[in-house]
Amino acid sequence: MIRIISEVTGIETHFPELIGLLPARGCEYREVSADVLQTDADLVRALGEYDVIVTCDQHTWTRDILSTTTRTKLLIRVGKGVDNVDVEAAKEFGITVANTGSANASAVAEHTMALLLAAVHHLPEADKQLHVGDWDHISQMRELKSATIGLAGFGAIAQGVARMLSGFVPKAILAYDPYPNTEMAKQLNVQLVDFDALLAQSDIICVHVPLMDSTWHMFNKEAFDAMRQGAIFISIARGHVVDENALYDALVSRKLKWAGLDVFETEPLPADDRLLTLDNVFGTPHSAAHSVDAMLESQRQAAEQLLEFADGKAPRHAL
DSSP: OEEEEESSTTHHHHOHHHHTTSGGGTEEEEEOOTTTSOSHHHHHHHHHHOSEEEEOSSSOBOHHHHTTOSSOOEEEESSSOOTTBOHHHHHHTTOEEEOOTTTTHHHHHHHHHHHHHHHHTTHHHHHHHHHTTOOOOOOOOOOGGGOEEEEEOOSHHHHHHHHHHGGGOOSEEEEEOSSOOHHHHHHTTOEEOOHHHHHHHOSEEEEOOOOSGGGTTOBOHHHHHHSOTTEEEEEOSOGGGBOHHHHHHHHHTTSEEEEEESOOSSSSOOTTOGGGGOTTEEEOSSOTTOOHHHHHHHHHHHHHHHHHHHTTOOOTTBO
């Protein structure tokens, strides 16, 4: 009997036609509320009782925790990022880690556009004016047709942003990626450049890189100093890609005109964090990927990978 536990609820409700196929494959499937897998001890216990664990971003699966496994062979992270899982340690202890691919790429790309357009059109500032009866027109708004937009990273999300941007006919779309998809760049009329050129030439920079050793504090004091005066910065990847102390200084000095942020180094972000005291910062609480459509697609892909595992196949999004 293959025992499966999921702390992501709703998969069985939304995809009964998939989950319903598991019993015939010798699987027992169980969904539990978040408080069942809450402590490190709960995670250790699950690693000894279940063959497959479907998880989210609420826990950190460390080497110490993963090393206790006596049964688990597959850990499915519903979502794209796996920075809360020590993937190399999991492999060492015989656990395959899978995510749900680019199920949320469209949602995050749209959210990027929402933050970008809000900054370009000064919507946070204009909304505050409206609420206090200030009818003076903001005169510093730009149109994207006069802007060079830089994408740090050129994976599925950044490609989605480039596709959406094309309708605005910007002056140029640049992208930096150490392993670029040159064919996709050509199709989307994106110019691939090195990181220094991206910083120096972009009026707006959108961050879409994964968190790894090479991208930790990728945007630091040196990077912000190299950006154009009055640039707009959109951060929607992972909080630690950005050195928030350097970001704060760049915003206070007005080196950066606006920062639209969805991710932070500390999450949840304290309400009294000094970034939130600045009038040129706005954002959202790491919610870019949380559209109904994205969550359903992520759940569907998790269910399909459960069936693949039950059939003795490698899950399609195994890392």
